Structures are given as structure tokens and as C-alpha cells.
Amino acid sequence: MSFDRAHEIAMKHEGFYANNPNDKGGETYRGIARNYHPGWEGWALVDAEKRRLGVSSLKTNQRINSPTLDSLVKAFYRVKFWRRGWFDKFADSSLAIQAYDFYINAGGNAVKVLQRVLNDSFGFSLAVDGAMGRNTVNAVNSVPGSELFEAFKQGRIAYYKRIAKGSNAGFLPGWLKRASMFNYAGGISAVALLAIFVGLWLLNKPS
Structure with missing residues (x-):
């Protein structure tokens, strides 16, 4: 991506x-x-x-x-x-784009949402620390991209609703509109996917 x-x-x-x-x-x-x-x-x-x-x-x-x-x-x-978000390591382009956009909007909280979704919906035991790293990226790339995309999108919407209090309340319609504009459009080309896999191999290569 x-x-x-x-x-x-x-x-x-x-x-x-x-x-x-x-x-x-x-x-x-x-x-x-x-x-x-x-x-x-x-x-x-x-x-x-x-x-x-x-x-x-x-x-x-x-x-x-x-x-x-x-x-x-x-x-x-x-x-x-x-x-900082390691989004170039994501094997699925649709997911990378949504995660990048959410990260811009919510910072480490976007990563926490992703980590919770991976834990709750896909059986992982990731630390929910808001820091993107090797374990989170490997988990992202090991599950069906379309399923994670939709679960992550719903987690994003739930996050917005949860924080829409006080002075944040007026931002909720815009946040929800922003989240709704992302729809799954498939992964990436075989060439790009190969490049990501090579990058992940180098990332996990013993020093």
C-alpha cells in the first residue's frame, strides 16, 4: 500500500x-x-x-x-x-487506508480499538497499549481482511459514540460520517503483497 x-x-x-x-x-x-x-x-x-x-x-x-x-x-x-502506524506493513490495502485515517483522527486510541477487535473477535491476546508493533501487524495480516475491516469499522463507530460527551458531542455527526465513508474494496495486487511479505520476513528475521 x-x-x-x-x-x-x-x-x-x-x-x-x-x-x-x-x-x-x-x-x-x-x-x-x-x-x-x-x-x-x-x-x-x-x-x-x-x-x-x-x-x-x-x-x-x-x-x-x-x-x-x-x-x-x-x-x-x-x-x-x-x-509510526506501520501501515505500509498491512497486507490489505482497504484496511490500511481505514486504519491510517482513524489513526489520524484518534491517535493511539485507534490502535487500541484495532487491538481489542483482534482480541475479542479473532481470539488474539494482544496487549491493548495503543502502540502499533510487530505482534499487532502480524495479527492483522493473519486474519481475513474483509472480516477485520468490518469489525474494525464497527469498533471505530462505537469509540466515537463513547467519547461524544461534553464539548465533543457536536463532533459526533462528522465522525460518524467520516467512518461511514470507508467501505471494503478488496486487498492489493500480488506484486504489492509479495513486497509486504518480504518486509515482514525482514522485520521478523533474527538479528
Whole structure:
């Protein structure tokens, strides 16, 4: 599964600029929350645009026309989410895309949901620690992709409903709409699957 394809799909669910007072992440651009990622280099370009326009906050969903900023967004997601989530090791592309999108939205809690689903629905005994690693990836790749996809999707929906309290309540419709847009579309080509298997072999190779 290529990062470019997964990222393209996930970004359809992330807007451009936002500064919702009910969002604990504060000011955001392309889903990157300033309160959680204050050191992101892109904030300098966002602030420069606000100074240029003479405003303290941009309009909701306002896009900044900057190829440099676009590149910083993509680099951020590649390192902070795609690589950290090990999604390139998933043998099923549909599952990788949904997991990547959920991870962007919920961080380690998305991994916990996946681990609980693997334990409760597929008989594994994984540590529910929110950290993606070799054991979780091996479990993901050892069960039918379509079955795990649907169980994971339902777990995702249940998670959203569980946290939709207080200031989060207003976000529930959007979260549910986001989850509902993912439907199983099959796995991947034999060539890509072979590449993943080789990667997993190298991952598990004794040192």
C-alpha cells in the first residue's frame, strides 16, 4: 500500500484552516492541531498568511496557496502517522487506508480499538497499549481482511459514540460520517503483497 494513495484518501476528510473554540486541539490546518503539534514548521507559514491579511484568525476551511506548506503537511503525516502506524506493513490495502485515517483522527486510541477487535473477535491476546508493533501487524495480516475491516469499522463507530460527551458531542455527526465513508474494496495486487511479505520476513528475521 503506497503512502501517496492512502494520504490522498485520508486528506479528503481533513479540511484546511479551522479554529473551533470547542476543539481541544485549538487552531488546525489540514487536521494538524496546534495545541498538540506546536513545533510543526507549517505554523510559521500559517502565521505569515494571517499577518499578510491583517487578521488574527483565517476563515474556516480557508486554504493557503503554498506548495511549501502542502509539502510540510504531507511530510508531517508520512512521519507522524504513516510510518509510526506501520501501515505500509498491512497486507490489505482497504484496511490500511481505514486504519491510517482513524489513526489520524484518534491517535493511539485507534490502535487500541484495532487491538481489542483482534482480541475479542479473532481470539488474539494482544496487549491493548495503543502502540502499533510487530505482534499487532502480524495479527492483522493473519486474519481475513474483509472480516477485520468490518469489525474494525464497527469498533471505530462505537469509540466515537463513547467519547461524544461534553464539548465533543457536536463532533459526533462528522465522525460518524467520516467512518461511514470507508467501505471494503478488496486487498492489493500480488506484486504489492509479495513486497509486504518480504518486509515482514525482514522485520521478523533474527538479528
